[in-house]
Amino acid sequence: MPHLARLLHLADSALPTGSFAYSYGLESSLTFGLIRTETEFRAYLYSFLQQAVGFELPFITSAAQAGFDDLPTLLIEYDAQLLTPALHRASLTQGKNWLKLLATFYPEAGLAELGRELAQQELPAHFVPLFGLSLGRGGFEVADIQSTYLHLALRDQLSAAIRLGFIGPMAGHLLQHDFYVIFESLLDSADIRPYMEATRCTLLLDVAQIFHDNIYSRLFQN
Numbered sequence: 001m002p003h004l005a006r007l008l009h010l011a012d013s014a015l016p017t018g019s020f021a022y023s024y025g026l027e028s029s030l031t032f033g034l035i036r037t038e039t040e041f042r043a044y045l046y047s048f049l050q051q052a053v054g055f056e057l058p059f060i061t062s063a064a065q066a067g068f069d070d071l072p073t074l075l076i077e078y079d080a081q082l083l084t085p086a087l088h089r090a091s092l093t094q095g096k097n098w099l100k101l102l103a104t105f106y107p108e109a110g111l112a113e114l115g116r117e118l119a120q121q122e123l124p125a126h127f128v129p130l131f132g133l134s135l136g137r138g139g140f141e142v143a144d145i146q147s148t149y150l151h152l153a154l155r156d157q158l159s160a161a162i163r164l165g166f167i168g169p170m171a172g173h174l175l176q177h178d179f180y181v182i183f184e185s186l187l188d189s190a191d192i193r194p195y196m197e198a199t200r201c202t203l204l205l206d207v208a209q210i211f212h213d214n215i216y217s218r219l220f221q222n
Contacts, residue, residue, distance in 0.1 A: 007140060010102075011148050013155065017097045017127075022090050023160040023220040024048075025209035030166055034208055041166065042175070044205075045157060049183050051202045052153050053190045055081075056128045057146055058198040063129040064136030064145050068114070071133070072123055074195055079124040081200065084209040095127035102134040109137040129195075146192070150183045164219060 009015070026044075029035045035044050059078050066074060082088040096115075103111035111134055118125045128149075135145045154176060162172045200206070212218070
């Protein structure tokens, strides 16, 4: 099994995958008054992680264990459930960047060939399934892949809140520390289903993402 240090490297915010450029609806949620207080922000983060466990993790887990023959259906299903145009664009951009980067790190995993095959078949190379697939082929354990994704999701949301000026750096990192208990609890209690049973549960987050393009001044692409 790869050393923990390799996983920490892949979770580094300095890794040029594009995740730092997206707020996944947080900016528009703040702009339109869906989040006004720290209490509401905590509730938002909890809902965000719940949706990650219920929707993204089933795709990540299935992709980490999938063979190539299973991949087209999985990618098409994930693509069909991304109904927000801005989030759809962001996912494809980040997926392309992630696969290109991981192919250089782990050439033995055949990710460069996979990328060419996806392009030839015109399959949607979304970040979430490719995250699970690439780390699975890189030899990482599924439980570690799940935890790393939730860490990335939580960290990026709190980083976005800090850059938007909603909370300060110290408060943001304290909140991140506190929320590790919550996402560990979500992982322990979650029944990670196959991607065919993935569910979206946060309608207001989707609405906020839809209206992101209407914000007068945007700090984030999404």
